[in-house]
Amino acid sequence: MNKKVNTSIVRKRTIEHVQPSPCREDFIERVKKNDLLKAEAKAKGEKLSTTKRKPEVPKPGFIVEGATLETVTPIPYDVVNDLKGGQSFRTEPL
Numbered sequence: 539m540n541k542k543v544n545t546s547i548v549r550k551r552t553i554e555h556v557q558p559s560p561c562r563e564d565f566i567e568r569v570k571k572n573d574l575l576k577a578e579a580k581a582k583g584e585k586l587s588t589t590k591r592k593p594e595v596p597k598p599g600f601i602v603e604g605a606t607l608e609t610v611t612p613i614p615y616d617v618v619n620d621l622k623g624g625q626s627f628r629t630e631p632l
Contacts, residue, residue, distance in 0.1 A: 572589040
């Protein structure tokens, strides 16, 4: 296949190594399962409540044991800058 680019014609590359997504396979499995459930419900004369997917529920909370608390205090920026060898713009001494 050729494509015109400005004043020249360039041969287009075709990519043949693209694979179908496994998402599609999951969808087809779900459709088949839903159709089977609907057919069973119809044969029994019942009404199927829902065929929609349920979202995953959050994981239950837990308490971390054996951890020690450490209090962290901030350092003024001027002190950090002095340690790096930079200039301090403070007029008063530390």
